[in-house]
Every structure is written in structure tokens, then in C-alpha cells.
Amino acid sequence: MRSCSPIRSGVPAPSDFKSALVIVFPLSTKLTPLAALTETLPSRIENDTDDINFRPVDSRQPDAERAASLNDRRHVLAVNGFVRVGRLIDLVPVLFLSSGQPLNVTTGRDDNGDTIFNDRPVGVARNSERTSGFAQFDLGLVREVALTAARLELRAEIFNVFNTTNFAYDGIAATLPNALPGSGESATQANRVQPGQPYTAANAGTFGRATSTVGRTVGLGTNRQVQFAVRVGF
Numbered sequence: 001m002r003s004c005s006p007i008r009s010g011v012p013a014p015s016d017f018k019s020a021l022v023i024v025f026p027l028s029t030k031l032t033p034l035a036a037l038t039e040t041l042p043s044r045i046e047n048d049t050d051d052i053n054f055r056p057v058d059s060r061q062p063d064a065e066r067a068a069s070l071n072d073r074r075h076v077l078a079v080n081g082f083v084r085v086g087r088l089i090d091l092v093p094v095l096f097l098s099s100g101q102p103l104n105v106t107t108g109r110d111d112n113g114d115t116i117f118n119d120r121p122v123g124v125a126r127n128s129e130r131t132s133g134f135a136q137f138d139l140g141l142v143r144e145v146a147l148t149a150a151r152l153e154l155r156a157e158i159f160n161v162f163n164t165t166n167f168a169y170d171g172i173a174a175t176l177p178n179a180l181p182g183s184g185e186s187a188t189q190a191n192r193v194q195p196g197q198p199y200t201a202a203n204a205g206t207f208g209r210a211t212s213t214v215g216r217t218v219g220l221g222t223n224r225q226v227q228f229a230v231r232v233g234f
Helices: none
Strands: 020-025 035-040 076-081 083-085 089-098 134-146 151-159 225-233
Antiparallel strands (some): 089 134, 134 151, 151 225
């Protein structure tokens, strides 16, 4: 996993709003033109809490929790298009790409004795790692059919056309209990990280591994799904 860039002290936190660039341009082809590109520019969102239940590792130093927000995706690109092929069918492509979210690494233990099991390894900042990115390409096909007394709109929508695998944020093991010697264990316990020894897959357990993909919600990174619809206009 990639660590996010160090956050320099004394630098004002940027706005929680991302800048957006919208470009509309024609396609110089025989197809009926119109395409739109929406790009979210690189930005940074920081905060010192995740939600109402969040507790700092050290309650005496809440400012030390300031880091990248869970919603901080450094790069987001969204492309939406509309292409009319003759008078037969409309194509509506949608592409969405984004870099990964921050990931908070914890030990899963109460290392500082404050009765809160949210401590991080020594020297590891909050949300200092990153998940893998997100990618999805959708395609809509629309055909209108004129009838005597009505108009039919036939629609097919294909989500995640290329069946790209997108891993779930909450499916990534970000705690280290399986990699560190536990209570009552020897410092030289087998299959544990030892002082001065390399960190390997054998002693890491499932830490840092994506163990599940996103849920079943259509259009939000699930496996390829197709749906059909018919609309009748009078």
C-alpha cells in the first residue's frame, strides 16, 4: 500500500470543497455531436475526526489526529457522453475513475492504557495508508420508437461493462493483532513481527489485504450488471 504524503505543520488546511472543471465539446464525426467532460481537480481534504464516535489516540493531543479525511480522494475523473448514432440509437457512456481512500492502521489494542482500543503503531499517523483506486465504465443504449398514438423508449443499461474488480474499503484488514506478539506471548513468538526482522506475509496475517469487493448496489463498483427498461409516452 502507498503512504500518503507527510502533512506539513503550519500549512493552512484546504477547503473541504473540491474544484471542478467542466468542459463541453463537439465531436467532429458524422455522429450527432455532444459530449461532456467533468473532471475534479487534484485536491486535499483534511480533518481530525472520522465521525461522532471517533476518539483520538491521545486525548491530550487531539491536534495530532489531523490528517487526510476518509473522503480524501486525491484524483477523481468523471466523463459523461452522449452520442446519437444516425436516427436509430443513442449511446450514453459514463466513465468514473478515482484514486484510493485513506486507511487508518491500528494495533487493535489498548497500548497506552486509556481503555480505548484504537492505538496505532509507534510513528504511524492517522489515515497514513491508501486503498486501491476505483474504476467503472457504464454504457446506456436508448432507442425511441414512434407509434400511432404513443412513443416507446427502449433502454438498456450496462453497469461496469469491463467487470472491473473494485475492493470494499471496509473489507481491508487495517489492524495488526495477528502480526504483533499478543498478551502473554513471548517477544519471539512464531509467526509474529520480531525486532529487527523483516515484515513478511507469514507474520502479517490478513493485515493490508482486501478481503471483499463492494456491495450489491447497482452502479457503485459491483460486478457487471445489466438492466432493461421501457417507457411509454402519450
